[in-house]
Amino acid sequence: MNAPLKDRQAALQGMGESRLRKEDARFIQGKGNYVDDIKMPGMLFMDIVRAPVAHARIKKINKEAALAIPGVHAVLTADDLKPLKLHWMPTLAGDVQAVLADEKVHFQMQEVAIVIADDRYIAADAVEAVVVEYDELPAVIDPFKALEQDAPILREDLAGKTEGAHGKRYHHNHIFTWDSGDKEKADAAFSAAQVTVEQKMFYQRVHPCPLETCGCVASFDPIRGELTTYITSQAPHVVRTVVSMLSGIPESKVRIISPDIGGGFGNKVGIYPGYVCAIVASIVLGRPVKWIEDRIENLSSTAFARDYHMTGELAATNEGKITGLRVNVIADHGAFDSCADPTKFPAGMFHIVSGSYDIPAAYCRVDGVYTNKAPGGVAYRCSFRVTEAVYLIERMVDVLAQKLNIDKAEIRRKNFIRKEQFPYTSAFGFEYDSGDYHTALDKVLNAVDYKGLRKEQAATRANPNSPTLMGIGLVSFTEVVGAGPSKICDILGVGMFDSCEIRVHPTGSAIARMGTITQGQGHQTTYAQIIATELGLPSEVIQVEEGDTSTAPYGLGTYGSRSTPVAGAAIALASRKIHAKAKKIAAHLLEVSENDLEWEIDRFKLKGDDSKFKTMKDIAWAAYHQPPAGMEPGLEAVHYYDPPNFTYPFGIYLCVVDIDKATGETKVRRFYALDDCGTRINPMIIDGQIHGGLTEGYAVAMGQQLTFDAQGNIQGNTLMDYFLPTAVETPKWETDFTVTPSPHHPLGAKGVAESPHVGSIPTFTSAVVDAFAHLGVTHMNMPHNAYRVWQQLQASGVTS
Amino acid sequence: MSKQIVTMTINGKKVEKAVEPRTLLIHFLREEMVLTGAHIGCETSHCGACTVDVDGKSIKSCTHLAVQCDGSEVLTVEGLADKGVLHAVQEAFYQEHGLQCGFCTPGMLVRAYRFLQDTPDPTEEQIRMGMAGNLCRCTGYQNIVKAVQSAAKKLKAQTKESVAA
Ligand code: FES
Numbered sequence: 001m002n003a004p005l006k007d008r009q010a011a012l013q014g015m016g017e018s019r020l021r022k023e024d025a026r027f028i029q030g031k032g033n034y035v036d037d038i039k040m041p042g043m044l045f046m047d048i049v050r051a052p053v054a055h056a057r058i059k060k061i062n063k064e065a066a067l068a069i070p071g072v073h074a075v076l077t078a079d080d081l082k083p084l085k086l087h088w089m090p091t092l093a094g095d096v097q098a099v100l101a102d103e104k105v106h107f108q109m110q111e112v113a114i115v116i117a118d119d120r121y122i123a124a125d126a127v128e129a130v131v132v133e134y135d136e137l138p139a140v141i142d143p144f145k146a147l148e149q150d151a152p153i154l155r156e157d158l159a160g161k162t163e164g165a166h167g168k169r170y171h172h173n174h175i176f177t178w179d180s181g182d183k184e185k186a187d188a189a190f191s192a193a194q195v196t197v198e199q200k201m202f203y204q205r206v207h208p209c210p211l212e213t214c215g216c217v218a219s220f221d222p223i224r225g226e227l228t229t230y231i232t233s234q235a236p237h238v239v240r241t242v243v244s245m246l247s248g249i250p251e252s253k254v255r256i257i258s259p260d261i262g263g264g265f266g267n268k269v270g271i272y273p274g275y276v277c278a279i280v281a282s283i284v285l286g287r288p289v290k291w292i293e294d295r296i297e298n299l300s301s302t303a304f305a306r307d308y309h310m311t312g313e314l315a316a317t318n319e320g321k322i323t324g325l326r327v328n329v330i331a332d333h334g335a336f337d338s339c340a341d342p343t344k345f346p347a348g349m350f351h352i353v354s355g356s357y358d359i360p361a362a363y364c365r366v367d368g369v370y371t372n373k374a375p376g377g378v379a380y381r382c383s384f385r386v387t388e389a390v391y392l393i394e395r396m397v398d399v400l401a402q403k404l405n406i407d408k409a410e411i412r413r414k415n416f417i418r419k420e421q422f423p424y425t426s427a428f429g430f431e432y433d434s435g436d437y438h439t440a441l442d443k444v445l446n447a448v449d450y451k452g453l454r455k456e457q458a459a460t461r462a463n464p465n466s467p468t469l470m471g472i473g474l475v476s477f478t479e480v481v482g483a484g485p486s487k488i489c490d491i492l493g494v495g496m497f498d499s500c501e502i503r504v505h506p507t508g509s510a511i512a513r514m515g516t517i518t519q520g521q522g523h524q525t526t527y528a529q530i531i532a533t534e535l536g537l538p539s540e541v542i543q544v545e546e547g548d549t550s551t552a553p554y555g556l557g558t559y560g561s562r563s564t565p566v567a568g569a570a571i572a573l574a575s576r577k578i579h580a581k582a583k584k585i586a587a588h589l590l591e592v593s594e595n596d597l598e599w600e601i602d603r604f605k606l607k608g609d610d611s612k613f614k615t616m617k618d619i620a621w622a623a624y625h626q627p628p629a630g631m632e633p634g635l636e637a638v639h640y641y642d643p644p645n646f647t648y649p650f651g652i653y654l655c656v657v658d659i660d661k662a663t664g665e666t667k668v669r670r671f672y673a674l675d676d677c678g679t680r681i682n683p684m685i686i687d688g689q690i691h692g693g694l695t696e697g698y699a700v701a702m703g704q705q706l707t708f709d710a711q712g713n714i715q716g717n718t719l720m721d722y723f724l725p726t727a728v729e730t731p732k733w734e735t736d737f738t739v740t741p742s743p744h745h746p747l748g749a750k751g752v753a754e755s756p757h758v759g760s761i762p763t764f765t766s767a768v769v770d771a772f773a774h775l776g777v778t779h780m781n782m783p784h785n786a787y788r789v790w791q792q793l794q795a796s797g798v799t800s
Numbered sequence: 801m802s803k804q805i806v807t808m809t810i811n812g813k814k815v816e817k818a819v820e821p822r823t824l825l826i827h828f829l830r831e832e833m834v835l836t837g838a839h840i841g842c843e844t845s846h847c848g849a850c851t852v853d854v855d856g857k858s859i860k861s862c863t864h865l866a867v868q869c870d871g872s873e874v875l876t877v878e879g880l881a882d883k884g885v886l887h888a889v890q891e892a893f894y895q896e897h898g899l900q901c902g903f904c905t906p907g908m909l910v911r912a913y914r915f916l917q918d919t920p921d922p923t924e925e926q927i928r929m930g931m932a933g934n935l936c937r938c939t940g941y942q943n944i945v946k947a948v949q950s951a952a953k954k955l956k957a958q959t960k961e962s963v964a965a
């Protein structure tokens with residue numbers, strides 16, 4: 001009975017083990033259940049008529065030809081939704097968005113009408129047959145032009161409104177001004193500075209582009225008055241609340257199910273017109289309605305990210321000690337402000353922009369602007385604008401280093417928040433929980449032989465016959481994730497807590513239900529590992545369920561690296577409630593006092609006596625069979641976790657590139673990523689998440705951009721043009737780690753999946769710019785594709 | 801629209817169905833045959849999520865008509881396992897953590913299956929090139945490459961065994 005401790009430990013497959021994934025069995029056999037796999041009896045298909053122009057008045061919509069096609073059930077426009085008051089919907093950012101274009105079109109590919117038909121082929125025919133007449137208006141694509149005095153009014157529905165959801169609007173195309181920090185103090189630091197640097201940079205518009213597009217199957221049962229919707233949503237509970245508020249159906253009769261999701265990366269947080277239309281269509285027709293976006297629709301209309309025009313400034317001493325930071329951003333939000341941020345933060349967590357550095361005075365300001373582009377502004381694999389913030393500060397530190405002729409590693413070391421300064425309150429008011437940046441930096445520099453690399457670079461530069469330029473990129477980022485404490489973080493008033501319900505069954509297996517939803521992160525595997533360690537039950541017998549609002553406790557979903565920091569804590573604390581009850585039962589069974597018991601892996605035992613014990617399995621049986629007198633039977637618990645603070649994962653990334661002097665092609669020779677995400681739950685999964693995040697970062701830095709011509713035509717909205725790297729371009733990744741647990745998280749875990757995206761993007765820019773640093777170049781805007789790098793080679797006189 | 805009869809063998813089973821000539825193979829498989837393993841990620845031949853094997857070649861079934869497969873042998877991810885025993889590529893993707901959201905996986909597996917038939921002893925570079933028609937947004941490919949390498953080893957060992965037997 002008394003197997004060796006380490007065997008008992010191993011049998012649990014708990015925290016720290018590279019447990020193979022429980023979800024894989026269905027995916028490798030083609031038995032996943034994604035939204036487009038769902039079929040319901042009598043199901044119809046919806047397709048969307050979209051605007052071919054970016055800014056226009058709708059003169060007339062003629063449905064007749066479409067309705068005449070056999071198999072077409074309905075064609076609906078804004079006018080049809082008006083009586084239901086569903087032609088506009090509130091956005092998560094406090095704005096409104098047209099569900100179907102109401103008299104006016106605000107961006108190319110905007111939803112203008114929907115058709116519902118027997119199958120997707122007939123629906124596509126019907127889309128072609130709907131005739132819409134437009135009166136074109138001048139389109140405004142550049143946010144700076146949008147703010148000019150005589151710029152066309154884009155949002156006529158807001159005309160005359162000088163107050164927006166986030167305070168004063170000073171111009172008809174202005175959305176909000178948001179700022180943070182102490183302006184006066186920052187200005188004073190700049191007046192007194194020995195050195196200052198300024199750099200403008202543009203973080204281009206990109207798209208998360210998960211391999212599965214968005215879609216839903218809405219099914220309204222007119223007899224029961226119940227609405228069930230399968231939807232590709234990273235936040236099903238929020239969707240339920242919003243749908244109930246919009247439709248008037250009680251929340252108890254709305255069931256939202258996120259099935260298997262083919263990647264999210266922020267694309268699947270928002271609530272899109274297509275979802276609302278499918279739900280309306282199902283209510284109107286009394287039949288299930290499926291809507292699946294195609295790739296062009298996905299890239300053109302749902303959820304862009306970034307589009308920040310940023311200016312950074314640093315004040316410093318001659319020795320490179322930073323004394324002040326100022327940041328100014330013009331944020332292009334497109335036609336409607338539908339950013340998916342915590343409601344009170346129109347620029348998300350952008351004020352993490354002081355990064356890993358001890359900067360005494362700082363101020364940042366962001367102005368949101370309307371243009372004739374798709375709405376969005378989502379957190380593409382990041383925690384609400386952290387990517388933009390990290391990009392800015394990491395670039396600025398490089399710019400300063402270059403100006404002062406100090407090494408990139410040295411200037412970072414000089415300005416890092418020191419280990420003993422944690423918990424550290426930044427000039428923007430964030431309380432960084434823990435960190436050890438110096439140790440991490442040294443580990444990376446040693447691992448790659450940084451000095452050797454610099455020597456090699458000097459030699460390459462000195463050799464006029466070298467066919468390549470060599471660049472070394474270095475970044476030391478800190479993220480803020482795990483939104484978040486409900487005293488400051490909410491979405492439409494709902495606090496950003498998360499939840500877990502665990503039931504231990506009589507025979508010692510268990511089921512856990514969660515308010516989050518996995519999109520590839522492997523929750524079914526890792527959550528079970530946490531419970532296994534906490535409760536001493538093998539993870540193999542722990543079932544994890546998420547995504548069905550009828551069974552799962554309310555939670556805010558999975559994005560912003562919040563699953564482990566928030567839901568992971570809920571799991572631990574729900575487990576601990578069960579643990580506490582189990583201890584009482586064990587004491588009862590062993591007829592001793594609770595104080596005489598100690599916990600050991602999978603059992604309570606009498607202190608100092610290995611022969612007297614009760615395993616969790618024994619206790620589970622007893623909980624249903626012979627609980628102590630006066631105790632409720634059963635062994636289950638629910639915990640809603642409202643985090644006291646965010647968590648602050650960090651990392652040091654280093655990249656070496658070789659740029660072909662003739663073609664501008666950039667080869668990533670080496671990429672070394674050290675991450676510190678606190679306590680590590682499943683190293684295999686962490687590495688996988690890091691590989692994936694680095695690859696997405698590589699895509700953003702080296703090739704992704706959604707561009708528009710002057711008329712507002714979106715260019716490159718197919719996978720022909722939008723860069724998704726294949727296995728050939730993708731670099732090989734080297735990963736490493738340090739462990740600095742979060743002191744306020746019950747497990748010490750901080751969240752990891754977004755760090756590699758956030759941290760790698762500035763690393764690539766740092767490396768590419770570094771290749772040109774000796775030629776006086778301080779910054780190059782992304783994407784660093786061969787053409788653009790070649791232009792720099794020309795401008796710098798490297799090639800002619 | 802008038803329909804046309806097509807006959808093909810799918811995962812070893814003969815089927816005969818009337819389809820509209822414009823029906824894409826991916827829709828035929830997913831909707832008529834309820835083989836929902838292969839997915840749609842782009843409908844423009846770029847992503848490879850829809851990859852199936854037709855007459856010994858990897859085919860992107862989003863840009864292939866069902867009627868083009870009249871008389872063909874079609875293999876999808878659902879046909880890879882043999883009487884409940886996973887194929888070496890399936891086992892390897894599991895062991896090496898070669899998948900995350902799983903959306904690209906059916907296409908990847910069917911492609912890896914064909915690639916290893918054609919290139920039983922591949923270098924890493926060959927694997928990267930040979931799998932380049934299949935996009936993955938989650939894994940960064942590193943573990944997919946490892947999985948294909950390990951499946952190659954296992955398949956070679958199996959061939960040796962069967963030769964020896
Ligand atoms: S769906 Fe066929 S290649 Fe993308």
Ligand code: FES
Pocket residue numbers: 211262263520898899900901902903904905935936937938939
């Ligand atoms: S595992 Fe998600 S796309 Fe490959």
